[in-house]
Amino acid sequence: MLQSLLPLLIDGLANAALIFFVAVGLTLVFSVLRILNVAHGSFYSIGAYGAATLGLWLVSAGANPWLSYPALLLSAVFVAALFGPAIERTLIRWTYGKGEAVQILVTFGLFLILEDLQRMVFGVQSLYQDTPMTLLGITQIGNVVYLNYQILLIVLAVLVLVGLRLLIKHTRMGRLLAAVVADREVSEAMGIDTDRMYMIAFSIGVFLAALGGALATPTTGVAPGLGAETMVLAFAVAAIGGLGQIEGAAIASVIVATAKVLAVYFVPALDSVAPYLVMLLVLMVRPQGLFGVAETRRV
């Protein structure tokens, strides 16, 4: 029994790690900017395309294969630097305080633009670049076999979770972000450049999504439609954990990934619905999500 469960567990946690990167970025952006970014998943797929392209280029150039690891990180940094500030400064900033309908329409428009942009730049064929995964090899304990790359994903997700917490709790930037989340106006009066904080938070969100995408390419590859798929899953995770809750996103990622893996194993037909069934169940009992704080709506 244990021998069949262990690979499931590792599979589940590795999946959870990938979902977590996207969902935590979504939730972070929501808690600071108060906007639900429908285009968030596009940054995941752009990060994935970037990583795959860069990795394939490194291989064809005959570079040291270990360089494919920094390439994953580099792709995420590049995507965040290129898209984060530019998109926040132009499109997103315009929607602050404009009501959810406008925000969703604008970010949905952005999503469509980014999807087409990806087709233009990367074409419609799927890319596959698994050097980082094959380099690490596999581990066999008894009859249990797993990919070492999966362990790496889990470790990285934990590092990101802990790192974000430390950033918010113990750095100047983090304290200022927390103040802006709690009360934008008084933060401004106390001397915080809140516009800049919004831009930083949005860019961190883009970075986390792109990092998730980059880290996912070695195991799943990247193809058109990845952004939309990821987006919907990240929404489910953020809703289950409670919007704006970092630890909530982590736990919800584990729950959703576990549900998915169990479904694949026991009821394959329910594979893609499983996360949303979990979401339905959770939201029926706790509409604000597992760790969310109910807020009175101010009009």
Next chain:
Amino acid sequence: MLSVKNLNVEIAGALILRGVTFDLKAGRTTVLIGRNGAGKTTTLRAIMGLQPKREGELRLADTDLGAVPGYARAGLGIGYAPEDRRLIPAFTVEENILLPAYAINMNRQERQRRLEEVYELLPQLRVMASRPGGGVSGGQGKMVALGRAMMTATRVLLLDEPFQGLAPALALEYAQALKRLRAAHPDVAFLITESSPELLAAIADESLQIERGMIETAQTQPA
């Protein structure tokens, strides 16, 4: 120190401030008296840049505040305690007090020096330092907001209805704290708003009356 000239502010199409004009002088305590809705809070918010002005001029010494974004005004030496306190609930009292110092990137030495001064002038804050901002009473919250404003108030201190809703004992403490503060900083300009004139008569050097967004009368007590 701070001069407000012909300030007009419009909120949702209604003119809330009409031609508000006054000067805050270094080392003087100015009291702005008016009923609820007269425009006291709006005046302070406009000075802090939280409320855009339609017309008029705001100057801090030689600086045109109109050209300075709201967030940069604290760094110029203006401390502001809003009427509703607005502490960050998840931060401790001390973290709340330190927030403006972090925000304007004050160096460590100066930050510690000012914090120590806040604790000296408002000793009750030292006792509450590690309590969460969301866990102090309204009156204590006013004290914390005063301490927080003091962190940046090297030139101007703006207090919005600090005595509103304070229990008598706390009000007395607050007034004494203001006196100590005045003695410690003889060159800072204070602006305090209040709805009843009696409360602040003892500490006011100048008093302004605001009614329906207009300054009605100005009185100067002999210095």
